[in-house]
Amino acid sequence: MAPSLIRSPVQLPPAEALTLSQQAPAILQSSPSTVSSSALSSLFSAAEKPELWIQYENLILSCLRTGDDRAAQECLNRLVARFGNNDRVMALGGLIKEAQAQNNGELETILKEYDQMLEQNNANLPIMKRRIALLRSMGRLSDAGSALVQLLDFSPTDSEAWSELSDLYFSQGLYPQAIYAMEEVLILAPNAWNVRNATVKQSKPYANGSSQVHARLGELQYMAATASGVINGSYQKQMAEAIKRFSRSIELCDDYLRGYYGLKLVTKRLLKDNTKPAGKVDDEDFTLPDSSTIERLNELATAKLAEIVRHSSAQDRGWKGYDAAEVAAARELLSEDAPSGIER
Missing domain, CATH: 1.25.40 (Serine Threonine Protein Phosphatase 5, Tetratricopeptide repeat)
Known part of the structure; x- marks a missing residue:
């Protein structure tokens, strides 16, 4: 199925962006080159559809990705003719x-x-x-x-700007600042289904924004914990937070690959380090679960990742839409647990 021009194409794979940009000539040809903004003129012409202008915006993004500057400029010209230079x-x-x-x-x-x-x-x-x-x-x-x-x-309530700031801090290795900025995203949009996150790709079409933000927070917590390579109180606190975030992301979206991947990664590291849970520093801290719980979480993540990889690779109905690179990474992570000579 071809991707919809009504949805933003910023996270689409290159092949799907190309499919969208190839629709530009047909859409431009079938649409009027100018549309009057006069209320009087609208009485004598067909009703204006707002979807047309959304299509023009999305076509610009897709055409620029595929190098079709001419079609992108024509879409812009039509937007200017309709709305002026807003x-x-x-x-x-x-x-x-x-x-x-x-x-x-x-x-x-x-x-x-x-x-x-x-x-x-x-x-x-x-x-x-x-x-x-x-x-x-x-x-x-x-x-x-x-x-x-x-x-x-x-x-201050611009969640997209907070997300970008988090990614900027992360690119400079400033993990505490990156975590703080991403927590602001979650505060501003705790139940969002359309949070635009510059740092997160959707690995399935129906993964909601909150799932992505929780998973990203888990990733940042995990990287902050393992950056120094030292096991201490800060390490345990960050890993405990990572478990909480990944668990919440898969609670919000049952088949969210990044959530299960992160949960597998964290629990595997904790089992390898044989980390023992420490006591709470205060009532607000989330402590590490005991070893048996960590093992069960690891088994759950392993089973779910194997299921996603198997069905996605076979292109089974209801399992399409996962990012190929993420599926490959999950397969590689699972292969590390498999006995020598056996591939999952």
Whole structure:
């Protein structure tokens, strides 16, 4: 089944993004090149469908990924003709310019244009976000981080910005800050089904946003625990939190591969280290479960991962949509437990 143009294509695999971009000529040809914004004109023409403009936005993203700059520009022209140069359309125009830039000099020019736009309107959130993305792509992580903090001072409830800040901290090895920022995402959108997370790919179409955020928190906790290689109170606390987060992610989504993968990884490490649970530091701390519980969690994760890998590899009905790289990683993790010469 071809992916829908109504859904954002940012997390689609390249093949599916190409499928979407190939629809651009037919959609552009079958749609009017201009649509009047006049209320009077709308009385004498067919009803305007809002889905058309969503399709144009998503086509721009897919066409830029596949190098079809011409179709992307035509979609932008139609958005400009309908809505003018509003904040959202300006950001899409900047995205196209970034994709067409040939060198850092051209990117610096685009960055200056963003600065000029923000001088005229410092509340232009889409341009602020494009500027941050451009700074990061140019390797200016410190500037990108400062710009993100400024954005969050202005809009502290922006879960997407908190997620981006978490990923930025993670890329610099600042695990406590990355965990704090991702916890803000969870606070702002505890039950979201559509949290856009720059650091997390959906491994199945119906994995909800909260599952992804809990799993990402578990990953950050695990990396924070194992970064130093020292087993101490901080290690136990972080690993206990990782177990809690991964368990919550699979509670929210029964077949969430990343959740089971993380749970398998954490419990396997704890069993290998033969870590004994320590007492609580305070009532709010979540302590490690006992060894028998950890073994049961490991067995559960192993069985579920094996089931996902088996059904997904066979393309069984109801098991399609998993990311191929994630399935391969799960298969490799399972193979580490298999006896020599036996493949799961």
